[in-house]
Amino acid sequence: MKKFLFLASAWAVWSVASLAWSFEPLPDAPPVPADNPMSAAKVALGQQLYFDKRLSVDGTVSCNSCHSVMGSGTDN
Numbered sequence: 001m002k003k004f005l006f007l008a009s010a011w012a013v014w015s016v017a018s019l020a021w022s023f024e025p026l027p028d029a030p031p032v033p034a035d036n037p038m039s040a041a042k043v044a045l046g047q048q049l050y051f052d053k054r055l056s057v058d059g060t061v062s063c064n065s066c067h068s069v070m071g072s073g074t075d076n
């Protein structure tokens with residue numbers, strides 16, 4: 001049993017250590033392609049579309065309905 005616990009804990013340490021290098025913090029700002037610069041008009045259009053319910057099949061659901069900005073944009 002002790003040998004199993006040692007192997008399990010050694011595997012856990014190795015797996016966490018091997019994954020640690022692959023995760024980096026998110027950048028402070030999104031990357032912007034050189035050939036498609038960000039502008040206030042594009043940001044405003046994106047915001048308008050994100051909250052527009054008319055884009056759904058029956059006109060009752062926006063992207064924000066499932067991906068709430070107040071919930072970090074995830075769909076839970």
